[in-house]
Amino acid sequence: MAAIAPGGSGGMESPQARGVPGGRPPGLTLPIWRWVILLVAGVYFLIPLWAALRFAGIKALGSVVTQAGFGDALWLSVRLAIVTTVITILLMLPTAVYVHLRLPKVRRLLEGITILPIVIPPVVLSVGVLEVAPAYLKSTPYLLALIYVILAMPFAYRAIDAGLRALDLKTVVEASNSLGAGWITTLLRVVLPNLKTALLSATVLTVALVLGEFTMASLFLYQTFPVWIVVFDQTSGQISVAASLDALFVTWLFLMAITVFGTRQSRRTGGGEATLFSVARQETRGN
Amino acid sequence: MDQTVAASGAPGSLADPGASGSGPATQSRRAARLTGPGVLRWLRRVAGIVPFGVYVTLGLVIPMIAVAIGAFQKPNGGGFTMDNIKTATSGVYLHGFEQSIILSVVTAILPGIFGLLIAYAIFTARRGAILRRVAITASGVFANFGGVPLAFLFIATLGSSGLVTQWLSDLGFNPYDHGFNLYDLGGVAIVYMYFQIPLMVLVILPALEGLRPAWREAAENLGARTWQYWRYVGGPVLLPSFLGCVLLLFGSALAAYATAEALTSGAIPLTSIQIGSFLNGDVIPGQENVGKALGLGLVIIIAVAMVFYVMLQRRAAKWLR
Numbered sequence: 055m056a057a058i059a060p061g062g063s064g065g066m067e068s069p070q071a072r073g074v075p076g077g078r079p080p081g082l083t084l085p086i087w088r089w090v091i092l093l094v095a096g097v098y099f100l101i102p103l104w105a106a107l108r109f110a111g112i113k114a115l116g117s118v119v120t121q122a123g124f125g126d127a128l129w130l131s132v133r134l135a136i137v138t139t140v141i142t143i144l145l146m147l148p149t150a151v152y153v154h155l156r157l158p159k160v161r162r163l164l165e166g167i168t169i170l171p172i173v174i175p176p177v178v179l180s181v182g183v184l185e186v187a188p189a190y191l192k193s194t195p196y197l198l199a200l201i202y203v204i205l206a207m208p209f210a211y212r213a214i215d216a217g218l219r220a221l222d223l224k225t226v227v228e229a230s231n232s233l234g235a236g237w238i239t240t241l242l243r244v245v246l247p248n249l250k251t252a253l254l255s256a257t258v259l260t261v262a263l264v265l266g267e268f269t270m271a272s273l274f275l276y277q278t279f280p281v282w283i284v285v286f287d288q289t290s291g292q293i294s295v296a297a298s299l300d301a302l303f304v305t306w307l308f309l310m311a312i313t314v315f316g317t318r319q320s321r322r323t324g325g326g327e328a329t330l331f332s333v334a335r336q337e338t339r340g341n
Numbered sequence: 342m343d344q345t346v347a348a349s350g351a352p353g354s355l356a357d358p359g360a361s362g363s364g365p366a367t368q369s370r371r372a373a374r375l376t377g378p379g380v381l382r383w384l385r386r387v388a389g390i391v392p393f394g395v396y397v398t399l400g401l402v403i404p405m406i407a408v409a410i411g412a413f414q415k416p417n418g419g420g421f422t423m424d425n426i427k428t429a430t431s432g433v434y435l436h437g438f439e440q441s442i443i444l445s446v447v448t449a450i451l452p453g454i455f456g457l458l459i460a461y462a463i464f465t466a467r468r469g470a471i472l473r474r475v476a477i478t479a480s481g482v483f484a485n486f487g488g489v490p491l492a493f494l495f496i497a498t499l500g501s502s503g504l505v506t507q508w509l510s511d512l513g514f515n516p517y518d519h520g521f522n523l524y525d526l527g528g529v530a531i532v533y534m535y536f537q538i539p540l541m542v543l544v545i546l547p548a549l550e551g552l553r554p555a556w557r558e559a560a561e562n563l564g565a566r567t568w569q570y571w572r573y574v575g576g577p578v579l580l581p582s583f584l585g586c587v588l589l590l591f592g593s594a595l596a597a598y599a600t601a602e603a604l605t606s607g608a609i610p611l612t613s614i615q616i617g618s619f620l621n622g623d624v625i626p627g628q629e630n631v632g633k634a635l636g637l638g639l640v641i642i643i644a645v646a647m648v649f650y651v652m653l654q655r656r657a658a659k660w661l662r
Contacts (some may be wrong), residue, residue: 088462090507092472095459095538098481102494105504109497137569145396152389158391166651167397173592177616178636182404184620185411185633204400259481267600268488271619284489284603295497298490302482309478315614 059098077131103302105297113297121293127282134278135264139198142210142260143253145203150214151245154223168211171204176269179204184274195276202264207261217252253317262305395412405640411633416626431636433610438638441612444526444546446596448533453587456541463542464549477546480539487536488599495532499523526603532600537590544589548582584597585653612639 119122122278145229173177183201184192191197225249229239268280277285283297414428415422428434459476466473498505499516500523509516516530552575560570598613607614612635619632 055640069486089459089464091462095455098538099479101505102498105498106494108504145393149390149393151495154388157387164390164393165660170401170590172589172648173596173647174401175598175616175636175639177595177596177598177613177620177645178408178639179401179404181411181620181636182406182408182634183400185407186404201395201400251412259485262482262485266485266490268603269617272599273617280488280490291493291496294489295493299495301490302486305485307481308477309481310474314474 083172091226101243103299105301109260110296111270114292115300118293118300120229121286123277123286127277129236130277131265131279134178134202135261136197137196138202138206138264139202139257139260141199142206143256146207146210146214147249147253150211150218151223151241154215154218155227157270159160164211165215168207170208176205176267177273180270180273195274196279198267198271198276198318199264199272201270202260202267205262205267206260209263210256213256213259214249214252217249220252221248254315255309258308262308265305267302375553408633408636408640409575411630412637413634414630416629425501425628425634428631428640429638430629434615434635437610437612437615437635440526440610440644441639442642444530444533444611445591448530448537448594449587449591451530452534452537453583453590456538456586457545457583459538460542460545460549462560464546476542479544483539484536484543487597489603491532491535491600492603495523495528495535497589499528499531519540524608526609529601529604529609529611533597533602536597536600537594540593541586545583547581547584551582552578553568581653581656586651588646588650588653591646595639596642 153164171307179201183197189198191200223245226244227240230244237243266280267278268284270280271281272284279297279301283294283301286293387422412425413421413423415424430438461478462472487523495503500506501517503523506516556574556578557570560574565573596613598617601609601611602614602617603615607618616632616635616639619629619635624632
């Protein structure tokens with residue numbers, strides 16, 4: 055209640071005052087309306103976090119690290135994250151670059167394919183994978199990494215694609231070629247450095263996905279970090295809640311760091327803001 | 342195939358020399374496209390996307406085909422049968438589909454609208470502003486947040502002894518006395534919005550950025566009021582993208598498994614949970630493949646939604662260039 059009152063009175067006194075000093079064209083902002091929406095959103099998103107924090111207690115946040123099985127579970131998740139990320143980048147980067155340069159008509163198809171894993175239920179994919187995977191793959195947790203590559207595709211592809219578009223790839227590559235650079239030199243010394251931000255955000259999104267994925271890991275019976283969170287401490291739940299919060303905050307900090315870093319860099323190179331996801335934009339340009 | 346096309350093309354151009362004005366150059370180029378070397382060149386062009394294609398085929402297409410085939414097979418490698426489909430579309434499983442669809446529709450439309458409003462609020466903030474940065478990265482995190490941690494969060498908040506539940510009972514309104522239950526469909530819907538709203542923000546922001554300030558200015562110069570701008574310009578331009586994003590949310594809600602499983606310990610009749618229980622070995626003998634039939638059902642529902650999505654995006658693309 056107390057939080058709403060100042061926002062409301064602030065809106066009352068300054069609907070005009072606020073638009074002008076910002077230098078924004080009048081009519082483009084709806085200040086009161088905007089603050090109400092963000093306030094409601096803030097309440098909905100922050101109260102559960104706070105409730106969880108209170109339930110777990112601040113001390114539990116640190117004590118997660120010392121629990122039995124924490125190390126093994128985290129190490130498995132980290133290994134999976136590394137393998138997944140390496141395969142994802144090795145697979146998606148050349149494909150995206152190639153399609154941008156040589157097969158622009160295929161881009162639309164590629165966007166369609168890479169969005170599929172968002173909507174194909176992981177449970178159903180698990181059924182299929184367990185059905186067809188050869189035995190030697192089923193006996194290793196790295197089968198999970200291979201499938202996570204598929205799950206990470208929507209985010210990784212979009213991050214890389216956004217980076218490629220900000221770059222004006224064609225001009226850059228032609229310039230590099232006309233200065234006598236071969237393909238490999240161009241890729242490694244011209245394209246890659248320019249895609250640092252895009253690759254970084256693709257990496258973080260992939261890592262976040264792997265570190266948080268529960269459905270497949272639990273169905274395949276591997277104790278990754280998210281599965282450990284549940285299996286461990288089923289009685290009090292405090293450690294589980296604390297571990298969940300830890301994971302959430304760490305991911306968030308990473309993403310914040312990347313967008314700050316990325317925006318600063320792209321401002322220098324004259325590109326756009328670092329974005330995490332873009333669907334409509336790509337489809338429009340591919341047209 | 343290529344041979345015959347080339348053969349029929351050649352006499353045509355011989356018989357009609359005047360028609361192909363630019364002469365031998367065009368002719369040889371056309372021949373190159375249609376004959377052996379042309380195919381080779383085409384193969385070389387496509388070679389760059391072969392690894393990706395192979396990976397997707399192995400990791401996505403073949404498993405999904407296996408599910409589809411299994412849906413029509415008797416257990417233990419038996420022959421063709423429709424029994425799985427019949428079981429999957431009756432009784433508790435039919436109920437599961439109904440509940441899943443209701444839940445997905447609700448958690449697509451409400452977060453869709455709310456997410457659009459939030460995205461617009463973020464969008465009108467200055468580029469690079471701290472609010473915008475926090476909101477966008479938070480969306481990235483929360484959209485991927487789900488499963489057990491999310492369930493814990495809400496049990497601590499709206500569970501029978503959760504924080505908000507206690508606040509409300511202190512105010513004399515215990516939601517559990519008024520038909521609320523975190524562990525039924527309504528409760529699950531509230532929890533789903535926690536990742537659905539951020540997902541909406543992420544996918545609709547690019548569409549909002551496609552709204553040109555120039556359109557707004559033009560409308561205002563012509564004397565349009567704010568509501569008129571939205572009614573006649575912004576709304577119609579945004580509508581296809583908005584509906585497309587809502588369909589994406591629908592698919593995402595339908596596919597969600599971990600959150601509902603963790604929250605209700607699998608007690609809620611949703612199709613994805615029912616499939617999961619088949620994988621966990623919770624099976625009546627003779628019904629081993631019903632899980633695949635359920636999976637096929639989910640995929641078909643989502644495929645229908647995706648066809649709509651693609652059609653809508655194509656319409657949206659016309660305006661957002």
